[in-house]
Amino acid sequence: MKTSALVAALLSACATVSAAPVPTPPGIPSGSTAKSQLAALTVKTAVDDGTYDRDLFPHWIEQGSGCNTRETVLKRDGTNVVVNSSCAPTSGSWKSPYDGATWTAASDIDIDHMVPLKNAWISGASAWTTAKRQQFANDLTRPQLWAVTDNVNQAKSDKSPDVWKPSLTSFHCTYASSWVAVKSYWALSITSAEKSALTTMLNTC
Structure with missing residues (x-):
């Protein structure tokens, strides 16, 4: 093999190692599938009657083996995660897909509801x-729960995609596809502004 070809092969191998995929939730549809799901969603004005309370969505319930939902997602989406007898992570690392930051303390990670509970x-x-x-707030089957940087999650709060988007534009396709998949499965409506923002993001797929 020529020297230049050998160098190229080595560089390619190194890039492959460094570009290991970030663990993600299950059920993320392709961009084309998400577009079809988006087209089928009901578009209507959101109704906020002021009665929302986070406690109406019991979350972080027991998921078996002594682990609650938060702990289960931390194990699922982290790298080399070690937990103690109470299922609390004692070591590991987490790469937040919203902003690309990597953290080694579970306390720096929030579990974000892709479609916020108030939304x-x-x-x-x-x-x-x-x-x-409760099933919605602890949904591990669809791309509803994400391990992300805590202050990024707090900045997102209960905002829909027409108001807030991840800073990493490269993640917009996955973000919109996941949002649509969750709303589609749970038969939740979207606003016209929300649909427009999702369409723009899906066009990056």
């Missing part, structure tokens, strides 16, 4: 039973 409330969940809201 769900004002787009249909106010009519659900508490049991259904």
Whole structure:
């Protein structure tokens, strides 16, 4: 093999190692599937009657083996995560897909609800039973729960994509696809502004 070709091969191998994929939740649809799901969502004005309360969505419930939902996501989305007998992480690292930051302390990580609980409330969940809201708030089957930088999650708060987007534009496709997948499965409505923002983000796929 020529020297230049050997160097190129080595550089390619190094790039492959450094570009290891960030662990992500299950159920993220392709951009084309997300566009089809988006087209089928009901568009209507969100109704905020002022009665939302986070406690109406019981979250971080027991998920088996002594681990709650938060701890389960930290184990799922971290690298080399070690937990103690109470399932609390004692070491590991987490790369936040929203901003690209890497953290080695679980206390620096929040578990973000892709579709915020209040957004769900004002787009249909106010009519659900508490049991259904609990399922939504602890949904490990769809791309609803993400391990992200704590202050980024706090900046997002209950904002929809027309008001807040991740700083990493390279993540916009995945973010919009995940948001749409969650709203589609749970039959939640979207606003016209939300649909416009999601469409723009899906066009980056």
